[in-house]
Amino acid sequence: MPHNPADAPYPLSVANAHVIRTDAEAIDVAHKVAAFLLEGDAERDRLRQVPAEVVDVFSNSGLWGITVPAEFGGAQVSYATLAEVITIISAADASLGQIPQNHYCLLEDIRLQGNDEQKAWFFDLALKGNRFANAISETGGKTVQDIQTRFVEDGEQVVINGRKGYCTGSLYAHWLGVLALDGADKAHLAFVPRATPGLTVVDDWSSIGQRNTASGTVLLKDLRVAQFNVFKTYRSYEHPTLAGPFAQITTAAIDAGIARAALRDTLSFVREHARPWIDSGLDKASDDPLTIIQIGKLSIQLDASEALLERAGKVMDSVREAPGEDGVARASVAVAKAKVLTTEIALEASTRLFELGGTRSSLAHHNHDRHWRNARVHTLHDPVRWKYHVVGNWLLNGVNPPRHDWS
Template sequence: MTAVDIQEIAHRITSEDEALSVASQLSDEFAAGAGVRDAQRLLPHDEVRTLAQSGLLGLSVPKEFGGIDASTETLAEVFRLLAEGDPSIAQIPHSHFTFLEALRYQGSNEQKQFFYAEALSGKQFANAQSERGNKTIDIDGTTLTPDWEDFVLEGRKFYCTGALFADWIVVRAANADQFTETGAQVKSAVYLPRNTPGLSIVDDWDGMGQKTTASGTVTLESVSVPRFNVVPFTSLFTHPTTYGAQAQILHAAIDTGIASAALRESVKLAAKARPFFEAKVDTAVEDPLLVQLAGEATIEVRAARSLLAEAARSIDVARRNPTEDSTARASIDAATAKVVGARASLAATSTLFEIGGTRSAGESANLSRFWRDARTHTLHDPTRWKVQHIGRWTLSGTIPPRHGLL
């Protein structure tokens, strides 16, 4: 392992209030160029570097390792603010915090010391999890094979959000010839430096939305992996934790941030729009039907924000006392926030055009990016299954499943 370069050490955030203030400032900065970056697919290298140097990437580091161990409520609000500025940039560090959380539960003390120091210095972690061609997305063809004292990693991953910007790539891999008692693959999370020989990243993401997340392909060819860099993954889901709920609440925060941004843009458009002649009013903001649309959108966005905060507090309670019941409640609350946040983002980004009128559809304004970002991000994990879990919990107290599809 190499020592952290002193020149790259990030600002050290010392309180949650400071974190929210920094996130709000960055949100405004990122919003200023978001439209141009989307229209021209300009990858946000400078913005991601600014995010790293801000100190926000170290928010979840436990206090015993030098961080402030920020609450989930604060972390979710940080993501909501970033997404309100630019949803692509907000999506990039999602896996960063998810795999720092995996270390909390699964890492050795030595691994925590090293990787948490990396996060505090501004180093970014990204994921390489999803694969194509398998029957279901929970099957991994990427394999980790023992090689004397260490391992060899082989495989190909897709939708690797943020990998192009990251210092560390975390690969989910199946342990060769290792299975659980039920016959499922035993999996590991492999933490690899970005410049590892045999690891290549291709910028081939062509999504209609979240265009600048660089969610491309990662290929792993005979990659040599030190044992120190391997963290058990399957065993993370054999006992109650808030790992999955935290990952989901950050997705909900991104959806809610998009909804907030769309509502904000709608207000700007309404001030410039012409009233419909049948309304017989002087300004668009006096049109009772537009007033109705704005009211409905506000209710949906406020509901999403309230449920986001409520679910985040539920996760914080469960993390302090992770029982079967407390973690299940946290997962259900996170699922509820995710469903409502997704609905609010899709509704608010559509209402934007109703309020803005014909001029809002112009390519030069690029307002379609709000809807495209919402529609793309809400495809990440199906809310229809979350509604099922919520319903079963409500009617029969059925515990939602624990898995690593985040």
């Protein structure tokens, strides 16, 4: 990173979004946006660039506002529908599928902890097409929950100082949700307009995968924010809420989308370009029985992961109005099961593409490696090995899953 990082430039147009009214409309719009995004996916990944008009088409479609509660003018789609929307978009462009993931989580924070005036103000912004990004995680602590960013109250404002990493979507955002601790080490979330003095977005995300998520650094220096923009997010985990399962199901849906993309390109490449193995005695790779078996296995695994993802959404929907300890535990376990399979199929499908497509499938101009790179990077979000532990411990010992964004 530069010694004196400058605020990263990115053109932000005035938000002007369509308002989606129903779950069915959300799915329909998602398919239309996905068709548009798929056209330039490989090239955008290759260049590490997303034109501003592409992001605008995505957010102005109305998909970024579909979780706004009905009482505030939104569609309030089901959790199952939200997961499917994210999967559809991520299958077209996994980076762009990820950038509203934290946006949705931030809207959930507003739903859980905002007062009516705050909800009306910020939900209206979301419905108009404003994009929210996170400045939550930090890279230097012992664990992901080790937060050093602090704020102090100063009249009608708070003053924030700190350094954030993995700030997905920050480059493209109209607003950033900044997590900071008060003097009692309680976590608060402050919503900050992108151009606020003291807030610097550094476009330094250099990962091998999810290249265009703009998950770089955000610097906070004497950043002043109105008290009205501050939410007591720590309360979301002091009693049972769906904040954790919500964060996890949106993440799992991205992995499902990556798997869909990898299988889609595998089918196309095997049909059109792959050569049969010399010992098969066949004229087409698509007639090779060993290849056919692998394709069938991948399809079954993908269907199973998506079925668990949909089921997890339905479990969450069933307890939404009155979560409770048991309801949140069941939702967390259901999402954990889906997360295991979406992680595994994303990695498996993106690897098998090369095995079944042959050496020519690895040529740079195809850019098929983006699927494996995306899967490998995004599935590192939280260790799936702990999902097995969560499920097993709940079943065997009756231990409820922990309550945080990674469970």
